[in-house]
Amino acid sequence: MTTPPLLEVQGLDVEFTTPDGGGLHAVRDVSFTLRRGETLAVVGESGSGKSTTALALLGMLPGTGRISGGSVRLDGEDLVTAGEDRLRAVRGVRIGMIFQDPMTALNPVLTIGRHLDEVLRAHAGRDRAAGRDKASRGDKATAGDSADPRTGGDSAVPRSGRDKTAPRTGRDRAARRARAVELLHLVGIPEPERRLDDHPHQFSGGQRQRILIAMALAGEPDILLADEPTTALDATVQDQILTLLGELTRTTGTAVVLITHNMGVVARACERVLVMYGGTVVEDGPTAEVLTRPRHPYTAGLLAAVLRLSAPSGTRLVGIPGTPPDLRLPLAGCAFAARCALAEDRCHTALPPLVALTDTVRAACLPAAERAEPLPPPVPPTPLDRPAPGAVVLTAEGIRKTYKGRGRRSFTALDDVSLSLAAGETLGIVGESGSGKSTLARVLAHAHPADAGRILLDGRDVTRPGRAELHSVRRRVQMVFQDPYASLNPRMTVGEIVAEPLRAFRVGAPEERPARVAELLRLVGLDPAAADRHPRSFSGGQRQRIGIARALAPEPAVLICDEPVSALDVSVQAQIVGLLTDLQRDLGLALVFIAHDLAVVRQVSHRIAVMHGGRIVETGGADELCERPRDPYTRALLAAAPDPVPVAARPSVARTPEAVSV
């Protein structure tokens, strides 16, 4: 006899109404099940409907969103038809949730103690009702109890001797406080008694995420929905949070739905994975199986586009061409058909059902259903033939930069940083938030002045250039920004934006500029007709191409790229990285490539510099540094980088958790 699933989602449809009155079909016929204690990853790119699905489960769709079809059964009870009161009794008690951005998910004017108290208080009133519920559920009593570690002797989760059914009245504020301390202790906040009265802004990002986990677990839910819980965090912190989540849910027997765009996180944390695309489920199966033997072309394409730490320097990946489907349009066939290299005629006209291909794997792909074998493994990254770097163009020596804070505090962003860059070479700079890498980019691009040190361009000292010299320096050194939305003036057309440097540096006659703009747009893979439109009508990846076209306009020798792909989806990342490598080869550019993702940096760079606390802690050849790191911080960074390889198939890496702590 198989136990019925804890959560069963059948044919879930979610629609939004757009401001102009149209419909947006964000989630289309999504079905999956979750068993008690299971960890399920829901993976997909932005707009795939993964977060919307999670919010729909709890009846918390924002704005105009509504469930237009299907059912969500929790232990047999349909939550779609349940009333708001019933849903509130489910939230936190049966299904807990944590969200992406720990910086905004906590109320800035309430203390941490108040946060936990609010949650505990909300559950206190309903626990008897919920408890009665749970007692009546025979399945849990029989199937669950013997295996439920909560009742076992293992006291990794200290409980204050209270059963969930025990009455908790408003009187025992002190008891709730004690429980709050216990919860903070559980998630690894040091000195919980003292910190209970602190406000959110007094905690680091990682600590805030820990507090949010404590809040989500306060009601001892059966299911934890985690929506991109580590996306806003640095890799080393991400690693710790995933470890914490894993330990807590394992010891409490909580089932986890982990929503992420990061294949590495999937491989690291989940037994089963659900791949979503364009609001539909395209593939579903055990992580080890799906990640190594994908059935759906999208899964395969996504895996091929993910940058792996093991991929050596100077190789290139194939991105998935095109952009995700417009969810406002009705779907005739497979959502992925328009971007699929293996698409057949019927893929465009017939909706592929999600069918079981093996005992454990289901995929929604008509050709795949007829294929017995999984798709062939991705082509290994192809090595590029790139010319050897030429003469040194840019040198920085002993750069310092200090920001004066309010009051007496000041913050040293750059501390004695030195580097050099040759023509045709890519220098990767990797570091976590606050390491000073973005400041370095701005100092090198002369957007901010350095406090001390020297910057040499073609052997000339350009540290503090005069007005005319600054102009000539800028012509040689250009920059690509992280945020493709913020870095383009919304009031200008793309043509005006790209022509702006041409105008500033008086490149060519005014009447030749439109032709030059068209040429630049073609160079970055855009249609020259784009010149007449405003940035808002382009996707993130296309905007980043516009930014690159603008940077290339004055024909610079050095291009400084500050996190050029970190705001983009995985499949688009590969496109942009490929474009930058091609441009470097064709134009002989010297590139400074800044990122927090070591895998990307290794792949594009000749050499890598690792930054930490405003200093360069290690520098070396890209492959050399990744394979034989010397500095403990580099080792910690390498160990924390999640690789999209299932745990079983991964070579063991020595962890040095003491190197960095939250």
Next chain:
Amino acid sequence: MTAQTAAHPPLARKPRHPYRAALATVRGRTGLTLVGLVVLAGLLAPLLAGHGPTDQSGLALAPPGTPGHPLGTDDLGRDLLARLLHGIRADLGIIAVAVPLGAVLGCLFALAAAAHPIADTVVQRTFDLILAFPGLILALAVTAVLGPGRLPVILVIALAEIPVFGRLLRTGILVQSGREYVTAARVGGTSGRRILTRHILPNAADPLVVQIAVSLTVAVFIEGAMSFLGVGVRPPEPTLGAVLSQSMPYLAQAPHFAAGPLVTVTALVLGLSLTAEALNREIRR
């Protein structure tokens, strides 16, 4: 090279300018219609009135519908329609000069503040000082020196609007100059002057447009209030506030005396507010 990434076709229709979209909403149209009617009445005053605004007839407090006096007459036997229409005209004349004057001066202050930190401090303190005299107290202070009249009214309105526009634009410039596209333009070699005029100002201008509509209602308010306080435009010249203020003692016996300016002022300020709201909603989207 990178052939796989052709740009996608844009979403078909070209979006309208947001201001036009805003004014095409029900709110925007109602607002514009109300304002339009009042402005038209003011412009055509000499044609529509039939009497001079200060001509006295023998009939005091004649009711509406009296032959030759469709809205009746006031306590001195002056035609109320003529006084209303010329009052509108006088009000429009004042606010059309005062608000733009205040707006321009405020913006100049803000631009000066953007030029240098010391100028910024001076400008900020100046604004603080003006704002320390709440609206009508400022009016009292100005008229204490200049005496009542049209010029003090204009001056008070303009003075009150200077810090409003100045702070708005100063904040806008500060916010925009912190945006990444400005850094991008600087790195792209664009000159400081062009960054200000082509990049920062167009993006900081939206709130100013809304504020002009709001400030026009404030101007109507200040004009009326000064008339009520007896420090406005000198009688017998009519303004909306002056006619209304004169009607106060006769509210019980001749409510029609107050009716014209009440309806007109309400229509004008409601129209302006609706327009401002419509613009604001569209801009915030």
Next chain:
Amino acid sequence: MRGYLLRRLPSALLVLLVASFVAFALLRLVPGDPAAVLAGPDASPETEAAIRTRLGLDAPLHTQYLQWIGDLLTGDLGPSYAIGGQTADLIADGLGATVELTLGALLFVVVLGAAFGILGATSRNRWVRGTVRALTTAALAVPPFVTGVLLVLLFAVLLGALPPGGRVPLLTAPDLGVQYLLLPALCLALPSAAVLGRYLKDGIERALAEDYVRTATAAGVAPRRLLWRHALPNALPPVVTLLGMQTGHLLGGAVLVEAIFAWPGLGQLAEQALVRRDYPVVQDLLLLLVTVFVLVQLLTDLVHARLDPRIRWE
């Protein structure tokens, strides 16, 4: 907290200082000999001389200024030449009336503003939301002299329920006093109540859309508690700042409302003094009003800092 006060204090003092210069300069900016202007056209040379001595008009300007400030600080404001009586008494009487009016209006502002804000942001009935929106738009747009006239027409002329103007001090006859206070206070309060209501509505709506409210919702916190314990504490600090600014506007607006409702407050006194060209009184009044305004601002900032832990920590 003390550090915050110390940081805010200098700029407040600076504004006060310059405001006192402005008020002081007014009398000296009026064309003609101040003593002659003050005494009026029919006064004897003796009266003029007395005024001259009293104001020290023959002394250098800085001496005059210091003397004036000294007089203010000791409360010795001298006689009012045009109105009659001691200036200090006139101001004290007016101040009582104006404070009564302003506080009455403030009560309306808080009650109406809170009702507008909370109903507008949280009511599920679209008619309620629509009515609130229409009311706020009207109250915000229509100037007090129009609402004043309308209120008098409706409540005094048509219904005869309330007096059209005048004042009975609230402390001497509470029941009658309230009747006299009601209309002017409401008239004065309406625009500020609308501003406050709209601000509060926006603040609550914004806070309810924040991630932390989503966090609390997902943890099962009840909607009522979400509003009162999670959204309101965030929406409140800016509203308190606004309330402080609106108190200043009430002071300014009181001048007008007093004229409409014949309320014998500082505004009426100022108007009288202006018409009769009693500049010393105008000068004292101006400085007094500005001082109150600046103090209210300072108090507001402190309360704001109290409510928002982030400011204290900066």
